[in-house]
Amino acid sequence: MKNISKSELSLSRSKLYSLALLEGGVGIAIEVFGAKMLAPFYGTAFIVWTSVLGVTFFSLSLGYYLGAKISQQENPQRSLLKLILASAFSIEFMLIFATPMFSFFGNMNIYIGCVFNFLFLIGPALLCIGTFSPIIIQLLSDVYTTGGKNSGLVYSLSTTGGIFATFLLGFYIIPTWGISIPLLFAGIVMLFIWIIIGWKFLTFINKIVPLLLFSGVGIFLLLPAKFNKEAAFRIRYNTEGLFGQLKVVDKHDMEAGYQARHLLINGIPQSRILNKPSAYSCWKYVHKIAMYSSLKKNGKSAVLFGLGAGSVSSELARLGLRVDAVEIDGRMLEIAKKYFYYSDTSTSVFVDDARHYLRTTNKKYDLAVFDVANGEVQPSYVFTKESFQELKQCLTPNGVVLIEFQEFLEKGKTPVFMSIMRTMENAGFFVYFSADAVIGFTDIIIVASPLQVDFSLLKRENMTICCAAQPWSQEILANLPSSIKVYPYDTFIFTDNQPMLDILNLVTLRKWRENMIIFSKEELAGGYRLYR
Structure with a gap:
């Protein structure tokens, strides 16, 4: 990557403001998607949302601190481009490593496992996102006007992006598209921001290698899962929404000797019937x-x-x-x-x-x-x-x-x-x-x-x-x-x-939740994802 001077960056004011706007939206998306991904495993009880908010603020605060340090370096523009790329890959790795983390941390105490799962799932991406604002403010302050005005504009844009993302995610994106595809798209958005902001400063190798790696990750994530045909259950329906994940599961009850159909809300059974038109409740x-x-x-x-x-x-x-x-x-x-x-x-x-x-x-x-x-x-x-x-x-x-x-x-x-x-x-x-x-x-x-x-x-x-x-x-x-x-x-x-x-x-x-974690592990062993 070439060295980038302040004069070269002086034309990028609109790009930096756009980055601030998208940073807020993507940050909220990471938090919401992370919570939705873990809901079938840990639920949505008060203690779970405490973990989500705690990890979110911890990761962002660490990102703000690191961003402030980086902004004082000789050439923070360079670091900003690297952090944008790192955030894109961190988002995609949420999809890759979610299942292994479920399996690993699922053996811990449920509350400790919940905190560590969130920390390693959404922490890296939020940390990267958190570094953006201090660097953007410094770059704008160096070239344009006073720091106070720039700080207000950047945080206002970031918050506005978060507001729009919250409503868009809750009322349309998650109910319609689930989690996997929108999260992949969020990573793609960050990749394109990296390309747009740094295009004229990047060498051909700097451009092509990340694109190839990102494409490989995307193809891997979109490959159909391999299901275990011998699993004792079948997932007939799975959807995400504003009020949680709904899943219809057929499972043979070995003790009772009949095929039962279950409705699960965030992994917890809500209804159970005999799987026949009489729909007799079990x-x-x-x-x-x-x-x-x-x-x-x-x-x-x-x-x-x-x-x-x-x-x-x-x-x-x-x-x-x-x-x-x-x-x-x-x-x-x-x-x-x-x-x-x-x-x-x-x-x-x-x-x-x-x-x-x-x-x-x-x-x-x-x-x-x-x-x-x-x-x-x-x-x-x-x-x-x-x-x-x-x-x-x-x-x-x-x-x-x-x-x-x-x-x-x-x-x-x-x-x-x-x-x-x-x-x-x-x-x-x-x-x-x-x-x-x-x-x-x-x-x-x-x-x-x-x-x-x-x-x-x-x-x-x-x-x-x-x-x-x-x-x-x-x-x-x-x-x-x-x-x-x-x-x-x-x-x-x-x-x-x-x-x-x-x-x-x-x-x-x-x-x-402890009882249902056992079933969640069976789902993972059967080749199913806990989320759509």
């Missing part, structure tokens, strides 16, 4: 919800928060209920119809957030069912006092609320679901619960109503044929949901100001 909680819903059967109105693959919605429809299903992810209905035999035409589906729907609807419901989860995370803002007060306004006087809550119960530790019950009671509900186990992973069904619930109305003849035929249906009738007279001292009332659910439920979130 999970007990779905049928328990249907049993308790029979208290309001035949012509009553119901609202279901969380459509998923349609298992609960189908059960409610079989009871003759008029169902409104509220689902925040618009992809769910299409997936339910195409892969989970969902054919209910009597249910009205609204693509909306649960809290927003509660605030804006004018309808009154006899039954409200909450089956909400994004992977292992159940949204804390739905389980606050304010949310339950809004819910109460949407119920008939004797309306019933059913909440499905998953928790890993530990001996000697107060369950988190009791805080949800206490919060509901504080919001003016009579509250009951039914748990399948007293220790380990279990499904808890919380039953609530503005009036006391008459469980004597819960009869086998009012249930669907499917639910009444369950071998444990008599046990459900014999062990009706119970209330808590005095709540333990270490339970909480969740509010919008202090949601706290994610923190209290941290053990459950970690246990869920």
Whole structure:
């Protein structure tokens, strides 16, 4: 590469401003793509986003520091071109080394592994990106005007690029194109910036070698994966979106002896059915919800928060209920119809957030069912006092609320679901619960109503044929949901100001993710990528 003088660079003002703009957009893309790539492995819990933000700021701050040092060198232009090229290759290497890093760090403690995975996955690219701004500011200050004005312009352009990239990624690029192709394109963008800015200063060898290497990396990444035909599962559908990765997986259950179809959100099972048109749910909680819903059967109105693959919605429809299903992810209905035999035409589906729907609807419901989860995370803002007060306004006087809550119960530790019950009671509900186990992973069904619930109305003849035929249906009738007279001292009332659910439920979130890392490793061994 030839030496570049300041006078030669004086014509490159617009190019430097363009680089500042693109730097912000590419930096945000690296952060978002990195988080999306690791979501199927580590999830999207609060602790995961803490790792993402921590690694992002650490890498950028180190880049800013190094950029400041480089900007004081004799010829920072030279270093800037090298760093632009290094950033392009760092982005592409994210795709190459992501899978080996998943396998290596997956054997560590989940939180330590998460931090190190992010650090080595997105750290090098963000470090390179972080060096740009100080060097650009110095180059502009040397040739044009004062440093303060240039600093403001550069950081304003960088932030603007980040804003545009955020909306473009979330609402169009990731849902439409996934992760691999856009990330490859981001690297190509940085390569073309390198070519445009440094074209007249680069020798032929300087130009052709990086282009050939980059082309080789791109071809390698676009080659189709080789799948293990003997793997015990098949991935039928895989898509990325604003609300996470959705994946449809067929897997043979060796113990039960049947083929099951799963819907996974960020690697965590959301639905599981027999893979046949009957679409019988393999999970007990779905049928328990249907049993308790029979208290309001035949012509009553119901609202279901969380459509998923349609298992609960189908059960409610079989009871003759008029169902409104509220689902925040618009992809769910299409997936339910195409892969989970969902054919209910009597249910009205609204693509909306649960809290927003509660605030804006004018309808009154006899039954409200909450089956909400994004992977292992159940949204804390739905389980606050304010949310339950809004819910109460949407119920008939004797309306019933059913909440499905998953928790890993530990001996000697107060369950988190009791805080949800206490919060509901504080919001003016009579509250009951039914748990399948007293220790380990279990499904808890919380039953609530503005009036006391008459469980004597819960009869086998009012249930669907499917639910009444369950071998444990008599046990459900014999062990009706119970209330808590005095709540333990270490339970909480969740509010919008202090949601706290994610923190209290941290053990459950970690246990869920640790269990699913095992399946993620099976996917990698089967030749599948964790992301699209």
